[in-house]
Structures are given as structure tokens and as C-alpha cells.
Amino acid sequence: MIELSGITKAFGTNTVLSDISLKLQEGSVTALIGPSGGGKSTLLRCINLLEMPSSGTLKIGEAQVTFSEGRRLTRPQIQLIRQQTGMVFQNFQLFPHRTALENVMEGLVTVLNWPAEKARSRAMALLEKVGMAHKADAWPATLSGGQQQRIAIARALAPSPRVLLCDEPTSALDPELAAEVVDVLAQLAREGTTMVMATHDLRLASQIAETVIVLDGGQVVETGPARALFDAPTQERTARFIATLK
């Protein structure tokens, strides 16, 4: 359902992703792990076009785009890919001057032009799903990090994306707040949400992901079923990295 072929990304002369090819099945959960600077965030950002890949092809559902230097995508091409992805960031990035409910409604109203009432009821249903309906009218600053992240997840899911991209969704949180976010993500995984998440959290990765991809130096070092990869990595670089997390 999602296919990357030969995705490369350079910032100037610095190539940070080299020839990444992967396929993600509908309903699958994939964890991206690897050392800091390995390219995890850039890869996620290339999937929703927050960064433009330098070359390669990206296919999400029926949308397919091929990148090359000096070739600019049209706005509709970009929109088509973006609408199929939802992104959750390490530091939540809620709109500070909007309530929890308004944060979740925002994209539906401004990007998809939904009538406010329809957007409100979809947003309330999503707040319900992440256990935050009781805080619908709260300002982000009055909420814990775990609560803010749960609202950010609801916001990312609002337009019914085909894939939820999470960039270190628990890294900014204390363990007990991280646990409530893991619970929400685990629930979504059980319901069949397709997800790709960059994480340093082995608990998150082994609890939720079926497949793990190890990125180091902008290359896929190893990929495999989560359990097998954590218990018996085949690559020395993977083993060394996993040892640092335990």
C-alpha cells in the first residue's frame, strides 16, 4: 500500500538518505530505529513531503510521485500525498491558541472544507478514542505532555490518513506519561491503523511493531520481524545499537 523505491535525500552535498526502498502493507506497524542522525526523521518527513526527496519514487495508495533534482511537484500532487499521511511529532506541536477540540477540527475545516458541525463531531469521536473527550475545551498549555500527545494523535487521524507517521512520539515524556501514549498507539495498532514510527523506546517498538527497520548513516542496515531482530540481530551494527537501549 505504501512503497518507497530508491528514495535519496541530500541537504546540499550531505546525503542523509541513500537509496531507501521499502514496502508497507495495509494495517502493518513498522518501527524505525537506529542511532541519532541516522535519518529516521528525514525518512518520515520524506513520506509526507515535509522534505522533498532528491530522487526516487513514493507510492501511497493510488498516489505516486517520482522525484528528481530540478523537478518541482505541483501543489495538487503534494496535497494528494499529504492527505494520505498523518504526522505526530516528538514535541506535540499543538496550536497553542486553540483548544484541544479546535486542534483536532482545524485540518478538517481549513484543508478539507468540512462544515464546522461535521468536523466537531468527528473531532469529538477522536478525542473519545484517545481518552481526551473530557478535555475538549482545554488549552494545550494546561495539559500534561501525555495528554497533549494524545490530542496530537487525534489531530493526525482526523482526515482518515492511510498511514500514521510518528516521530519519537514518547521521547519527550516521563515514563508514566509515555505509557499512556503507548496504550493509545497499541489500541490503534490493534484496530488496524497502518503506522510507521521512529523510536528509541524498545518497549514501544517491541509491543506494537511487527517489523523493525534499522537506519544508520542514511541506509537500511537490517530489517526484520521485531521479536527476532531484537533477540538475535544479524548485523553487528544492529546488535551494538540495541545494546545501547537496554
Ligand code: ADP
Ligand atoms: P534521526 O531522526 O535518525 O536522528 P535525522 O533524519 O534527523 O536523523 O538526521 C539525519 C541527518 O540529516 C543528520 O546528519 C542531520 O544533521 C541532517 N539533517 C536533517 N535535517 C536537515 C536539514 N533540514 N538541513 C540539513 N541537514 C539536515
Ligand code: MG
Ligand atoms: Mg529524529
